[in-house]
Amino acid sequence: MKITVLGGGHGCYAAAVEMAEKGHDVVLWRRDGEAFEALNQAAQLNVKDYQGTRSVTVGFENAQIILKTNLEQAIQHAELIIIPLPATTHTDLSKQTAPYFKDGQVVFLPPGTFGSFIFAKAMKDAGNNAKVAFAETGTLPYLVRKHGVNDIVVSGYATRLPTGVFPSALSEHAFKILKQTYPSVEAIEDGLSGALMNAGPVIHPPLIMMNAGPLEHFEAWDIHNEGTQPSIRRVTNQLDAERMRVREALGYGAPHFPLADHYNKEGEGDEWMYGRGAHGKLTDSGDWREDIDLEKHRYMLEDTRLGLSFLVSVGRFAGVKTPVAEGLLNIASAVTAKDLYAEGRTLEDLGLANLSKQQLKSLLNEGI
Numbered sequence: 580m581k582i583t584v585l586g587g588g589h590g591c592y593a594a595a596v597e598m599a600e601k602g603h604d605v606v607l608w609r610r611d612g613e614a615f616e617a618l619n620q621a622a623q624l625n626v627k628d629y630q631g632t633r634s635v636t637v638g639f640e641n642a643q644i645i646l647k648t649n650l651e652q653a654i655q656h657a658e659l660i661i662i663p664l665p666a667t668t669h670t671d672l673s674k675q676t677a678p679y680f681k682d683g684q685v686v687f688l689p690p691g692t693f694g695s696f697i698f699a700k701a702m703k704d705a706g707n708n709a710k711v712a713f714a715e716t717g718t719l720p721y722l723v724r725k726h727g728v729n730d731i732v733v734s735g736y737a738t739r740l741p742t743g744v745f746p747s748a749l750s751e752h753a754f755k756i757l758k759q760t761y762p763s764v765e766a767i768e769d770g771l772s773g774a775l776m777n778a779g780p781v782i783h784p785p786l787i788m789m790n791a792g793p794l795e796h797f798e799a800w801d802i803h804n805e806g807t808q809p810s811i812r813r814v815t816n817q818l819d820a821e822r823m824r825v826r827e828a829l830g831y832g833a834p835h836f837p838l839a840d841h842y843n844k845e846g847e848g849d850e851w852m853y854g855r856g857a858h859g860k861l862t863d864s865g866d867w868r869e870d871i872d873l874e875k876h877r878y879m880l881e882d883t884r885l886g887l888s889f890l891v892s893v894g895r896f897a898g899v900k901t902p903v904a905e906g907l908l909n910i911a912s913a914v915t916a917k918d919l920y921a922e923g924r925t926l927e928d929l930g931l932a933n934l935s936k937q938q939l940k941s942l943l944n945e946g947i
Contacts, residue, residue, distance in 0.1 A: 590663030691715025717776030743773030780886025888923020
């Protein structure tokens with residue numbers, strides 16, 4: 580299959596490597612030409628995971644992963660376009676990509692924070708009426724960190740990826756494509772259901788806010804290891820309960836992939852998105868001991884500002900109170916001295932808050 584990966588982040592490199600190793604025809608695009616040239620000079624991407632260490636070739640031609648700096652060419656190449664980038668990139672990137680999508684393509688956002696709607700709307704606003712399926716899931720398919728120009732370490736792979744499609748009328752086609760690349764994909768109702776599976780806004784805001792002291796004091800701190808204590812877990816569980824109540828109020832059925840299953844030990848509980856015992860693998864890797872700037876890190880700018888504001892706004896739409904989400908968002912606003920709800924990704928900002936539930940359902944099914 581012809582696949583294009585957009586972006587140069589941790590997950591982007593991991594996706595390009597995995598797709599190339601599966602024998603697909605892979606193009607990798609990123610806007611940073613200097614970084615791309617360094618990767619071209621290295622001529623290979625090295626990956627270390629549970630299978631050991633190995634390499635795939637990269638370059639501007641004659642490689643397992645072809646590097647492209649021309650966005651139009653990169654998109655036109657593909658049947659499947661994978662965008663494993665933070666939601667903070669969506670507004671600008673959706674406008675850049677909008678003119679180039681074509682009939683039959685599937686665009687995969689892992690995860691999305693309702694980015695599926697943003698990309699679809701940008702395409703419509705650009706006058707592009709192609710039938711394109713935008714799919715989003717609850718997490719990045721990889722627990723991965725980059726180590727230098729051309730080295731990545733993958734601590735875990737997703738084993739279950741609950742995924743919704745916008746518009747849902749194109750779901751059958753989308754999953755036919757997605758299953759050939761990510762067998763762990765599981766079909767759920769629609770793009771909004773996929774957005775409300777996003778684990779980042781549940782995991783990260785409590786961890787950064789309730790570890791603010793050590794994060795600002797120490798040069799590096801692992802919020803997933805010593806930062807994950809029982810009191811914080813109780814807050815996380817309450818926040819996740821709000822997410823699940825919002826899902827239920829909108830008519831979305833189980834499984835809701837409760838975050839508590841992520842913390843289960845090997846052999847305990849239901850399998851979560853990264854399988855059983857994933858939290859232990861994550862902390863054992865040591866790759867998440869890092870310097871987190873509370874004003875600049877994506878846990879604040881993406882998962883809190885965009886993810887929590889989205890959850891709060893959908894809760895208001897559905898008539899579900901979300902006091903923990905609102906409280907964390909208010910604390911984050913105080914920490915950053917900004918109104919993060921006003922800056923957030925909300926139904927108001929997306930122009931959807933005044934729809935009836937039936938109108939929203941029709942939009943999710945039929946598209947814009």
